[in-house]
Amino acid sequence: MIQTENLSKRYPGGHQALRNVSISIQEGEMVFLTGHSGAGKSTLMKLIGGIERSTSGSVAINGTKLSSLNRSALPYLRRNFGFVFQDHKLLIDRSVFHNVALPLLISGFSKSEITTRVRAALDKVGLLEKEALNPQTLSGGEQQRLCIARAVVNKPAILLADEPTGNLDPGYAADIVAMFRAFNRVGVTVVIATHDPAMIQGLGARVIELKQGELLA
Ligand SMILES: Nc1ncnc2c1ncn2[C@@H]1O[C@H](COP(=O)(O)OP(=O)(O)O)[C@@H](O)[C@H]1O
Ligand SMILES: [Mg+2]
CATH class of the missing domain: 3.40.50.300 (P-loop containing nucleotide triphosphate hydrolases)
Known part of the structure; x- marks a missing residue:
């Protein structure tokens, strides 16, 4: 591969x-x-x-x-590919949900598809209940899990x-x-x-x- x-x-x-x-x-x-x-x-x-x-x-x-x-x-x-790279920063003026949704918005998915996929990705990394929060309020480990959710939301x-x-x-x-x-x-x-x-x-x-x-x- x-x-x-x-x-x-x-x-x-x-x-x-x-x-x-x-x-x-x-x-x-x-x-x-x-x-x-x-x-x-x-x-x-x-x-x-x-x-x-x-x-x-x-x-x-x-x-x-x-x-x-x-x-x-x-x-x-x-x-x-899904990338979890240190120099790919989280957007601190957007919610947890929006940070994960961004790659899908760029790819042109529908709003309902985006909601389904973002929640599934957040669920996999244990952050579903934090979707409305600002990434800055998360712990270091949670921020890293958020980066992983963002990397996998496109199902690479x-x-x-x-x-x-x-x-x-x-x-x-x-x-x-x-x-x-x-x-x-x-x-x-x-x-x-x-x-x-x-x-x-x-x-x-x-x-x-x-x-x-x-x-x-
Ligand atoms: N953009 C760059 N410009 C010049 N040298 C670089 C650049 N990126 C990495 N290097 C150099 O290439 C070598 C390998 O770096 P890197 O791939 O980051 O190693 P690692 O990830 O194993 O620490 C290092 O000596 C580093 O200084
Ligand atoms: Mg390195």
Whole structure:
């Protein structure tokens, strides 16, 4: 479902963030992408999601190479993905409900369909009773669950999460991991980048490790 071949990324300024990374992730898998800070995890996630372009090598999603798509086709491909990325901020002048509804409004869903889907997504992350609140009034763990609801409301086939438990207490982090497992159990392919070994332990999921931009065998 996700295939990279000799993927390399050099940022402007000359930093080589990824070097010849070839990985293959099957439909329905749950995979952890790990490595120290600066290892290239976020870069790899962005290349897979079509947010950054590679310097060389390729990314293919369901057999379609990202480099073969023109600018107008990329948004369609992105609909395969739900992103839980740290730099995707919540709208603090809108309700919890509206934050989750936004991707659906952009996609042009009807009002009743939006209400149904938003409530289903909020229910899955345990925030249904908080739909009218402002995101700023939520705890850190709740805000992170809200980001997950927003990522899954479009029913993506692939969920990409970059450090989704970043600033959370271990108890909350376990909650978040359990949530991702639940999505994975119903068929969603899940890729989680984390520098935290504790998050991965005992889950039996595949681990892909990066070190200084290279795949560790
Ligand atoms: N936009 C950017 N411009 C220049 N260098 C970057 C950029 N983003 C990341 N890097 C560099 O690329 C390397 C890998 O970063 P990143 O993919 O964020 O690693 P990780 O997520 O594993 O911490 C780091 O050395 C980082 O400083
Ligand atoms: Mg990162």
